[in-house]
Amino acid sequence: MQIIQSLLNGILLGGLYAMVALGMSLVFGIMKLTNIAHGDLIIVATYICMVMAVQFSGNLLLAVLITICFMMLIGFLLQTFLINKVLDKGPEPPLLVTFGISITLSNILLLVFGADARYIPNTLKTINIVNTEHFSISAIYLLNFIVAIVVICTLHYIMKNTFFGRSIRATADDVTTAELMGVNTKRIYSYTMCLAMVISSIAGLLVGMNYTYYPSTGTEYLIYAFGVVVIGGMGNQMGILLGGIILGIAQLMGAYFFGTGYQLLAGYLVLLIILTIRPQGILSKATRR
Amino acid sequence: MIQLLASKPFKILNIKIIVLILIISIFLTLPLWSSEYIISVFVLIFLYMSLGQMWNLLAGYTGLVSLGQQIFIGLGGYSLAVITVLYQLPIALGIIVGGVISILFALIISQPIFKMRGDYFTIGTWIVAECLAVFFSVWTYVRGGLGFNIIAAYKLSTTDIYYMAVAMGLGSIALVYFLLRTKIGLALMAMRDNESAAETLGVELYKTKLKVFLIAAFVTGLTGGLLYLSIAYIQPRASFSITWTVAMVFIVIIGGIGTIEGPILGAFFFILIKQYLYNYPGISMIILGTVAILTILIAPKGIVGTLQERYGFEILSIRRR
Amino acid sequence: MTNDNVLLAIDKLNVHYRQFQALYDVSVKIKKGSIVSIIGSNGAGKSTLLNTILGINRPTSGSVTFMDQRIDGLPTNRIAAKGLSMSPEGSRVFPNLTVKENLLMGAYIPQARKNKEAMLEKAYDLFPVLKEKSKQEANYLSGGQRQMLAIARAIMAGPKILFCDEISLGLAPVVIKDIYKKIQEINDEGITIVLIEQDVKRSLKYSDYSYVILKGNIVMEGKSSELPVEEVTDAYFGENKYAIY
Numbered sequence: 001m002q003i004i005q006s007l008l009n010g011i012l013l014g015g016l017y018a019m020v021a022l023g024m025s026l027v028f029g030i031m032k033l034t035n036i037a038h039g040d041l042i043i044v045a046t047y048i049c050m051v052m053a054v055q056f057s058g059n060l061l062l063a064v065l066i067t068i069c070f071m072m073l074i075g076f077l078l079q080t081f082l083i084n085k086v087l088d089k090g091p092e093p094p095l096l097v098t099f100g101i102s103i104t105l106s107n108i109l110l111l112v113f114g115a116d117a118r119y120i121p122n123t124l125k126t127i128n129i130v131n132t133e134h135f136s137i138s139a140i141y142l143l144n145f146i147v148a149i150v151v152i153c154t155l156h157y158i159m160k161n162t163f164f165g166r167s168i169r170a171t172a173d174d175v176t177t178a179e180l181m182g183v184n185t186k187r188i189y190s191y192t193m194c195l196a197m198v199i200s201s202i203a204g205l206l207v208g209m210n211y212t213y214y215p216s217t218g219t220e221y222l223i224y225a226f227g228v229v230v231i232g233g234m235g236n237q238m239g240i241l242l243g244g245i246i247l248g249i250a251q252l253m254g255a256y257f258f259g260t261g262y263q264l265l266a267g268y269l270v271l272l273i274i275l276t277i278r279p280q281g282i283l284s285k286a287t288r289r
Numbered sequence: 290m291i292q293l294l295a296s297k298p299f300k301i302l303n304i305k306i307i308v309l310i311l312i313i314s315i316f317l318t319l320p321l322w323s324s325e326y327i328i329s330v331f332v333l334i335f336l337y338m339s340l341g342q343m344w345n346l347l348a349g350y351t352g353l354v355s356l357g358q359q360i361f362i363g364l365g366g367y368s369l370a371v372i373t374v375l376y377q378l379p380i381a382l383g384i385i386v387g388g389v390i391s392i393l394f395a396l397i398i399s400q401p402i403f404k405m406r407g408d409y410f411t412i413g414t415w416i417v418a419e420c421l422a423v424f425f426s427v428w429t430y431v432r433g434g435l436g437f438n439i440i441a442a443y444k445l446s447t448t449d450i451y452y453m454a455v456a457m458g459l460g461s462i463a464l465v466y467f468l469l470r471t472k473i474g475l476a477l478m479a480m481r482d483n484e485s486a487a488e489t490l491g492v493e494l495y496k497t498k499l500k501v502f503l504i505a506a507f508v509t510g511l512t513g514g515l516l517y518l519s520i521a522y523i524q525p526r527a528s529f530s531i532t533w534t535v536a537m538v539f540i541v542i543i544g545g546i547g548t549i550e551g552p553i554l555g556a557f558f559f560i561l562i563k564q565y566l567y568n569y570p571g572i573s574m575i576i577l578g579t580v581a582i583l584t585i586l587i588a589p590k591g592i593v594g595t596l597q598e599r600y601g602f603e604i605l606s607i608r609r610r
Numbered sequence: 611m612t613n614d615n616v617l618l619a620i621d622k623l624n625v626h627y628r629q630f631q632a633l634y635d636v637s638v639k640i641k642k643g644s645i646v647s648i649i650g651s652n653g654a655g656k657s658t659l660l661n662t663i664l665g666i667n668r669p670t671s672g673s674v675t676f677m678d679q680r681i682d683g684l685p686t687n688r689i690a691a692k693g694l695s696m697s698p699e700g701s702r703v704f705p706n707l708t709v710k711e712n713l714l715m716g717a718y719i720p721q722a723r724k725n726k727e728a729m730l731e732k733a734y735d736l737f738p739v740l741k742e743k744s745k746q747e748a749n750y751l752s753g754g755q756r757q758m759l760a761i762a763r764a765i766m767a768g769p770k771i772l773f774c775d776e777i778s779l780g781l782a783p784v785v786i787k788d789i790y791k792k793i794q795e796i797n798d799e800g801i802t803i804v805l806i807e808q809d810v811k812r813s814l815k816y817s818d819y820s821y822v823i824l825k826g827n828i829v830m831e832g833k834s835s836e837l838p839v840e841e842v843t844d845a846y847f848g849e850n851k852y853a854i855y
Contacts, residue, residue: 034408036356085586091407092354093585096542099356100585103535104578111571163718166707170715173704176666179686180696182719182767219531223419226412261427268420275413276401 003256005135010252012141014245015148016210019203020221021228021240022151023196028229030172030192031087033094037078037102039222041197044105045071045204046213047113050120060122060205068201075197079190087189102218109215120208144206148244151199152237168192220264227271247271316455320448328451332519334560335458339512340533341540341552342461343505349547350469350477351501352484356534357414360421361391361506363528365513367425370437370523380441384514391510395503403495403502418529425525436524439517450519457515458556461508465549468504473497539577543584545591554592617642617771617802618663618694623672625655625662632658633826635672640771640804645797647805647817647834651846655826656806657699660773664696665689677770691719695769699776699806701760705749709740712748712759716766725768733762736792754785761792771802778809790816810842822846
């Protein structure tokens with residue numbers, strides 16, 4: 001049945017959206033920063049992946065590894081020299097700085113790559129892993145989901161079992177006390193941004209493999225990331241996966257009932273509704289202090 | 290009486306008024322002595338000035354950082370297009386309807402949007418704008434992705450549009466100036482300093498914010514109509530594009546957030562740069578983005594704000610004496 | 611007091627919060643291995659002093675010298691790495707981390723990480739209730755348990771000096787007694803202790819040397835055993851002593 005197929009695809013697509021949102025959730029949870037450039041950073045990663053894929057004759061694994069290196073550097077520089085300087089200056093400056101970064105990045109992409117649609121060529125889009133008469137599972141959607149699970153579990157492990165992860169969580173709880181423990185919190189912010197960039201690089205690769213993209217696509221993914229983070233609740237990794245799934249299902253159900261032109265709109269509307277009725281997220285737990 | 294006339298503050302006030310009248314006269318007579326090109330540049334300057342004043346009213350005075358003002362530009366532009374093209378009605382009606390529809394839409398979304406705080410509000414407004422962009426792309430009534438050729442606009446000369454733009458720009462400045470001297474203005478100043486304290490003194494936060502939001506929507510809608518009068522061609526993606534708000538943000542940040550003179554200066558700066566780099570549109574945005582970032586880092590109060598801080602220099606003071 | 615015995619020396623410290631001056635020419639000497647208490651009422655400047663030593667505030671003038679090195683002006687995390695630790699006012703445990711994770715954060719500095727298992731054992735010995743609750747998130751602990759956690763966390767890095775900011779606040783007397791006993795055990799191991807307290811009798815009882823601070827000024831100091839309680843109380847209240855009559 002077609003509706004089961006849409007539902008299934010929606011769930012698997014949720015993996016992609018979870019990956020897109022994970023980096024933003026990390027940054028927001030630690031620094032209380034809404035990074036408006038988040039979507040554009042993912043798309044920058046997508047473009048770099050694309051270039052690297054060409055350089056290395058389609059070896060996507062190598063391409064994404066190199067992309068990760070570039071993105072970590074970019075993220076570290078942006079955080080250290082721009083964002084860290086405005087984090088304690090009130091609510092508006094960080095918003096406006098990241099907005100400025102967003103505009104600058106998307107226009108640099110426009111200048112360098114032009115306004116044409118691009119994609120990262122791969123064979124997974126055409127392969128179906130499962131192919132029954134009732135439904136099929138395409139390889140690329142399955143990849144989205146598996147990658148999301150792996151990355152979420154890895155992140156969870158790092159957060160729970162390493163000094164690095166603990167210091168990030170401690171800084172998120174109480175900056176001054178973390179400093180008392182010897183944590184250089186500004187540097188932790190930079191490292192957290194690097195971590196978010198690693199995740200976003202992988203997300204960028206997935207985006208490029210799933211869909212075509214333009215220099216301006218960053219906006220779309222910013223909105224998805226933000227929506228998923230809100231749905232899933234801050235700092236809750238499993239919640240991000242659930243949020244991604246909800247968005248994926250909303251989009252594909254919208255496309256199923258109203259036509260593909262309404263796919264984007266359906267997703268946006270569901271996000272707006274949730275933002276309105278439960279801005280703290282569906283799964284968030286209120287923290288006692 | 291003579292002592293009053295000779296006193297220093299009176300003299301300064303006198304000079305300020307004379308200079309102001311001089312400047313306004315220059316602009317009112319502009320079409321008589323400059324080229325069509327320069328007139329069209331000033332159309333943009335005055336219209337963007339109006340946009341900047343409204344964004345500043347929201348973000349600088351009310352604390353509402355909206356990245357969704359393009360909603361009203363699109364609505365204003367499309368109202369003009371629909372009224373003049375589909376119904377063959379006069380341009381003036383199209384512009385006014387644009388303003389009215391903007392207020393109505395703002396009222397409708399205010400309910401859910403104002404439930405969102407801070408960053409959520411900001412991105413929420415952007416999401417609504419994107420929704421409209423997508424919706425107008427598939428809505429057959431407004432011809433979807435094809436858009437409209439606003440042929441009625443060709444009946445007007447650049448000079449006609451210029452005077453409308455001047456009226457809009459100066460009107461917006463006057464609106465902000467006088468609004469801030471009313472009770473609403475006082476409420477805004479109190480809210481800016483300390484929201485909870487203001488609330489305990491009886492300032493109705495929600496109502497005040499709503500009124501300002503509606504006013505800004507109205508003026509932005511009217512300005513959107515005028516902008517599309519000069520562009521004469523409207524498409525969904527471009528009319529609801531974030532690029533409009535990008536311009537507003539830059540104008541206000543670089544000019545000086547929270548000041549009336551800021552957006553005036555910012556509009557000049559912005560349009561001049563865009564014209565100078567007309568052949569390299571990508572680079573102009575990159576430069577503006579970089580300048581905006583640097584401004585927030587180094588001189589967060591913008592040109593006017595920094596001047597005010599350093600030299601106590603104020604042209605249009607909204608402080609009550 | 612010979613100078614090589616002095617672990618921490620604060621000399622003529624002046625601290626401002628914008629225009630408001632919180633500390634006036636404060637000078638304090640902490641001898642190695644001792645327990646020093648700083649007594650004062652609310653707002654007298656005790657926490658400001660502590661925060662300035664630890665780099666959370668910047669002094670306007672004056673110096674803070676630790677083991678013959680100037681530490682004023684250094685960022686907090688660098689100061690912590692030199693061996694100064696604090697149990698902050700109100701405990702300030704990391705609410706979303708478990709008890710064990712809080713303790714591990716205490717051992718964050720590189721030198722301390724290799725000893726983390728040994729130090730964990732020590733912390734559990736000192737405060738057995740922490741071992742029971744090691745897997746529980748810190749915000750579910752009671753006030754007394756949080757205070758114990760804060761102290762244990764502060765000694766995980768094997769510091770040379772431990773600052774205890776108002777550790778008796780909001781706790782039942784029997785719990786306070788137990789905590790102060792543990793403080794003495796910690797001191798017996800060689801860690802210098804600085805106690806910030808509001809309660810005069812308790813401060814004098816548990817410390818070797820005391821300073822009384824009033825409105826940002828040190829108004830009295832001396833060996834705790836030699837300071838008469840009434841005079842300290844007078845100094846503590848300043849001219850408000852008779853306000854209630």
